[in-house]
Amino acid sequence: MKLRLCSRGDLPTCEVRRFELADGRAVALYHLEDGFFATDDLCTHGEASLADGEIEDGRIVCPYHLGAFDIRTGKATDAPCHIPLKTYPVVEIDGELFVEGEKVEG
Numbered sequence: 121m122k123l124r125l126c127s128r129g130d131l132p133t134c135e136v137r138r139f140e141l142a143d144g145r146a147v148a149l150y151h152l153e154d155g156f157f158a159t160d161d162l163c164t165h166g167e168a169s170l171a172d173g174e175i176e177d178g179r180i181v182c183p184y185h186l187g188a189f190d191i192r193t194g195k196a197t198d199a200p201c202h203i204p205l206k207t208y209p210v211v212e213i214d215g216e217l218f219v220e221g222e223k224v225e226g
């Protein structure tokens with residue numbers, strides 16, 4: 121099922137925002153120059169929200185230990201991160217952004 125996250129105009133280019141899912145997961149939605157991308161929000165190295173990190177050259181830099189991941193692929197690019205992030209296809213319909221999932225709260 122497609123879950124609406126926000127309107128495309130709600131997230132400016134080069135910004136990231138966290139969205140909570142009903143099953144306890146959270147996704148980070150990124151707006152890069154070439155489109156929208158989504159990953160798990162939780163860093164695979166610790167309890168950090170990647171939406172609190174910084175986007176640099178297509179990577180999200182974790183605010184805790186400055187590890188990083190490729191936003192488009194989820195691949196860990198900078199230590200201490202080595203486990204990849206799960207990624208989610210983002211679908212745009214009539215200017216609204218969706219990911220696949222169970223249900224969005226809030």
Ligand code: FES
Pocket residue numbers: 163164165166167168182183184185186187188200201
């Ligand atoms: S918690 Fe993200 S790099 Fe350590």
